Amino acid sequence: MSVLVGKDSRVIVQGFTGTEGTFHAGQMIEYGTNVVGGVTPGKGGQTHLDRPVFNTVEDAVRETQANVSIIFVPPAFAPDAILEAAEAGIKVIICITEGIPVQDMIKVKDYLNKTGSRLIGPNCPGIITPGEAKIGIMPGFIHTPGRIGIVSRSGTLTYEAVDQVTKAGLGQSTCIGIGGDPICGTTTMEAVQLLMEDPDTDGIIMIGEIGGSMEADAAHWIKAHGTKPVVGFIAGKTAPAGRTMGHAGAIVGGKADTAAAKMEILAACGVHVVESPAQIGAKMAEVLSN
Amino acid sequence: MNLHEYQGKELLSRFGVKIQRGYVAKNMDEAVEAYQKITAESGSPLALVKAQIHAGGRGKGGGVKLAKNLEELKTNAGNIIGMMLKTPQTPGGMNGEGKLVRQVLIAEDVYIPEFDQCNEIYMSILTDREKQCNVIVYSTEGGMDIETVAEETPHLVHKEYIDPALGIQGFETRKIAFNLGLSGAAYKNMTKFVANLYKAFVESDCTMLEINPVLVNGHGEIVAVDCKTTIDGNALFRHKDIAAWHDPSEEDATELEAKEFGLNYVNLDGNVGCMVNGAGLAMATMDIIKLSGGSPANFLDVGGTADATRVENAFRIILKDPNVKAILINIFGGIVRCDRVAQGVVDAYNNIGNINVPIIVRLQGTNADVAKKIIDDSGLKVKSAILLQEAADLVADVLK
Numbered sequence: 001m002s003v004l005v006g007k008d009s010r011v012i013v014q015g016f017t018g019t020e021g022t023f024h025a026g027q028m029i030e031y032g033t034n035v036v037g038g039v040t041p042g043k044g045g046q047t048h049l050d051r052p053v054f055n056t057v058e059d060a061v062r063e064t065q066a067n068v069s070i071i072f073v074p075p076a077f078a079p080d081a082i083l084e085a086a087e088a089g090i091k092v093i094i095c096i097t098e099g100i101p102v103q104d105m106i107k108v109k110d111y112l113n114k115t116g117s118r119l120i121g122p123n124c125p126g127i128i129t130p131g132e133a134k135i136g137i138m139p140g141f142i143h144t145p146g147r148i149g150i151v152s153r154s155g156t157l158t159y160e161a162v163d164q165v166t167k168a169g170l171g172q173s174t175c176i177g178i179g180g181d182p183i184c185g186t187t188t189m190e191a192v193q194l195l196m197e198d199p200d201t202d203g204i205i206m207i208g209e210i211g212g213s214m215e216a217d218a219a220h221w222i223k224a225h226g227t228k229p230v231v232g233f234i235a236g237k238t239a240p241a242g243r244t245m246g247h248a249g250a251i252v253g254g255k256a257d258t259a260a261a262k263m264e265i266l267a268a269c270g271v272h273v274v275e276s277p278a279q280i281g282a283k284m285a286e287v288l289s290n
Numbered sequence: 291m292n293l294h295e296y297q298g299k300e301l302l303s304r305f306g307v308k309i310q311r312g313y314v315a316k317n318m319d320e321a322v323e324a325y326q327k328i329t330a331e332s333g334s335p336l337a338l339v340k341a342q343i344h345a346g347g348r349g350k351g352g353g354v355k356l357a358k359n360l361e362e363l364k365t366n367a368g369n370i371i372g373m374m375l376k377t378p379q380t381p382g383g384m385n386g387e388g389k390l391v392r393q394v395l396i397a398e399d400v401y402i403p404e405f406d407q408c409n410e411i412y413m414s415i416l417t418d419r420e421k422q423c424n425v426i427v428y429s430t431e432g433g434m435d436i437e438t439v440a441e442e443t444p445h446l447v448h449k450e451y452i453d454p455a456l457g458i459q460g461f462e463t464r465k466i467a468f469n470l471g472l473s474g475a476a477y478k479n480m481t482k483f484v485a486n487l488y489k490a491f492v493e494s495d496c497t498m499l500e501i502n503p504v505l506v507n508g509h510g511e512i513v514a515v516d517c518k519t520t521i522d523g524n525a526l527f528r529h530k531d532i533a534a535w536h537d538p539s540e541e542d543a544t545e546l547e548a549k550e551f552g553l554n555y556v557n558l559d560g561n562v563g564c565m566v567n568g569a570g571l572a573m574a575t576m577d578i579i580k581l582s583g584g585s586p587a588n589f590l591d592v593g594g595t596a597d598a599t600r601v602e603n604a605f606r607i608i609l610k611d612p613n614v615k616a617i618l619i620n621i622f623g624g625i626v627r628c629d630r631v632a633q634g635v636v637d638a639y640n641n642i643g644n645i646n647v648p649i650i651v652r653l654q655g656t657n658a659d660v661a662k663k664i665i666d667d668s669g670l671k672v673k674s675a676i677l678l679q680e681a682a683d684l685v686a687d688v689l690k
Binding site: 182 | 569573
């Protein structure tokens, strides 16, 4: 069943009837994800995409036994949506929304730490366990069921890695997009831990970028506890200091934030670091065949 | 979004933080008027002329000068207004071209009555990404570059992590005041200063608030002498007043134009332009340009809908840079279909008409094969690729 999401996931969509929610819920259903309903306050009782709409997450959980929620709610309201999902007992909350204020996220994260809920994102493409459940905005067709786990802060760069892994004759167990914000619900290290413990995963690809120390923290954990090969790439070696490169969290503030510094730590901790993003899939295949 | 010193101080004063007061001047007449007002208020003939640009280290480049009288004020203001101020933080550093100073803050002398009894402290608030909470960083070594202090005398830099749910507590403000070695009125005033500063940080959605120096004067008063403020751009929807302080003249003109087109663009000094969907892939594309022997001329994320209009706007933005010798378009089509993007590239190319640099288009994902055929059959001077490595090789080729 890989990690976090799979056949047993019963998914609700918060922001179900909005443009984004409608489009991506449709894509998820088409992929075979078990979308059991959605939430749009004030539209409870209606039917959307042949699924029931609820006013609250609590109602949705009671009626559908949902255990995963995906959030397509504008940034000003997304923190509230995350808290609502956690309060209703949703175990895996995936927030796609980009642009949530940092001060809101630190309060939300602090609250989640006191609950049994795990947040993925925000500002992320979601999670996919190929062939079982696609809970996110990634294109499903590039994925193939297999035994490589992927952790990434980026969207399209993850798709790039997925595509390379598939072309290298390997498939993916679970791909986790942890998001590009400074405060992440699930850190690189936590995602790597999940995949390391997953019996259906043989190798892990860790894609990071400039800013923060999440990749270094993960690398230190891998050095101490790793049991599977990890291939790593850090984007932004050519990014200038002090500038935000698209993702709110992608900014070089100090020396440890740079791609070069992180790649050095990764390599020292036994991660197979690739200098070129074009070599991610080939490197994984090479490492596994050794 | 960065604020000017005078804007940051205005923000702080709204939260009861005592600031070094001043008036903004854009020309000599305004500077003289500001000097007369501020010296009358402070009771001291001394005033500072402080260049207002978005960069630290202004004093190092001659952007902050003390005037002891009106004559000196005129000389200093004359020198600073309109100067190209170089600081370690302006583009290119002390060897760069600097930044044009459009306005100055004529600020009061706060080091009175007894200069000798004044004490400078460092204080900043920011969000600690690893601990996922706000942190107050402070030191007795005010007025200096905090990175240097942290490197040379790390034991003199203190940190106080604030619980996100509880906010700042009394024991924390007391601890900070004690660690700074304060007593009496200064101690009491510092606890209030810290509490108000933290309130300002949180309630204004700052991502960085740095006061260097914080002055403790002979009366035990605590004064914010400087103020460097960055506001979370994602929170501006609830701070319309702060959003109105945005100073476009501090930003790169091309970057501003790109923003109006909805493109996320950062100007760099390389020779290969790039156009990519997604921030992570855009950074990775810059890196691959470097590995191919070039140097990225920009970061550009065209976003999820790479249609003809956006591609055309992106082309125009990239082509403004005379250093661009080639352009690499790298699109991973997921939800967006590659054939649509390819048609967009062809249409945009034809609309612009005269593109004199080689273009390499790499389209991967949905309908990549159809897309490649559209590019190849267009008759344009465009090389196409599907694999990222092929694109990298093509970049290396055209740079030969």
